[in-house]
Amino acid sequence: MHTNSQILAAMRTFEAAARLHSFSQAASELSITPGAVSQQIKNLESQVGVMLFTRKIRQVELTAEGLQFYETVRPALVSIENCLSRIKRSDLKGSVRLRSIPSFVFKWLIPRLGGFQKRYPDIRIETIAEGSLLDLKNRDFDIAIDYGLGSYPGLSCSLMMNENLFPVVSPEYFSDIDWSTPEALNRVPLLHDTAPWADAEPDSEWRYWLRASGMNTIETDRGHYFNRGDMAIKAAESGLGVAIARESLLTDEIIRGRLFAPYAKQKCRCRYYIVYAHGALNNPRIKAVHDWLIEIGSQPG
Structure with a gap:
């Protein structure tokens, strides 16, 4: 029997129901309705030609065939999730060059960088702070934080916070x-x-x-x-x-x-803006730094 798309789509639902011994708890975990779980399991059983669960009043139990299927599906899904996690982490590994003015880096950014490091331990922020005003002409940065009016010809910007x-x-x-x-x-x-x-x-x-x-x-x-x-x-x-x-x-x-x-x-008439090249947020590392700055910039204090 070939593994068709319906069987593949139902495997995640089957795994959750089998692990939790409950269609309703599986529905809650997967953010779908219990009826949808029941229908997917019914379709899966129809596709494989055997009963996978014994239905009881408040829970479900795996049949012998269901247990055999679960012991194969569970490690396969875990392996797939681990592989995807490794791929995702590789996108979030490397350096991001951040430029800003010394006063802001020293007094605001540095006390908060520990929080970023805990969340993204494999991203290294290379912070550059020189000059009283930010020079964006050289563009030797991935992200800059500027205190200004929000006009940056040839660059993109996001409002980070007021002052x-x-x-x-x-x-x-x-x-x-x-x-x-x-x-x-x-x-x-x-x-x-x-x-x-x-x-x-x-x-x-x-x-x-x-x-x-x-x-x-x-x-x-x-x-x-x-x-x-x-x-x-x-x-x-x-x-x-x-x-x-x-x-x-x-x-x-x-x-x-x-x-x-x-x-x-x-x-103040000026606000803090995150400045970056057009399309820079397509880079997962740069987007992680950008989104973190937006998040902490919106927090009080």
């Missing part, structure tokens, strides 16, 4: 200032990330946050200037002044009392 901005200051400094009034900001040095996004002015983040907060009387062209956001935040923690913080670049500084946020958050 919030708010001032932070060390609670040990300027303790005599009444932070309930906006004018307090005129009494302290402002700390700037001079290159928060492409084509930004040195005080762009401060001007953006003040405008969004309705504070129009604060002079922003003063204070101390840094070319990385994490440096400005560290300067605030050290008591040099008040910095505009990106929420993603803070870890536990506020919870541990090293920084104080005297004013409300404002949603």
Whole structure:
């Protein structure tokens, strides 16, 4: 007897029913109805010409012929599943080159990479972080994470997460200032990330946050200037002044009392985007990194 398509299609259903001694439990495992399981088994028995199960009120038992069939089908299906798993794992083995800006890699990405490694132990992420702004012209990457407006001519992108901005200051400094009034900001040095996004002015983040907060009387062209956001935040923690913080670049500084946020958050015009070449997500390794970034980017905190 030739093994036709109906017999092959019913083997997985037969194996589940035989292993679980139940058509209803097999239906639940396979996400089909008990009636569909019963019909497939009936068709299989008709095809092979023998009864494979003895039906009882709450369970089924294999006949001698059914047991003989199960002892052949079960290891064959396990072998097929193991082979497919090995093939799939081979697609998820190798390196993925990821490029981003140092502040984001250091403060946000690196603390989360352990979770990726546990899920995909055979994928090696080669992280490249250089320059205050991301240079995408060279395209020597598989995936990049950029903080921008989402326009990447010649490339594809996916929104990963939004960003919030708010001032932070060390609670040990300027303790005599009444932070309930906006004018307090005129009494302290402002700390700037001079290159928060492409084509930004040195005080762009401060001007953006003040405008969004309705504070129009604060002079922003003063204070101390840094070319990385994490440096400005560290300067605030050290008591040099008040910095505009990106929420993603803070870890536990506020919870541990090293920084104080005297004013409300404002949603930034820039967001974090995953950038990649057209068609890159057809590569299983790149898609695994992309989908993981989307997943953790949507999680709070």
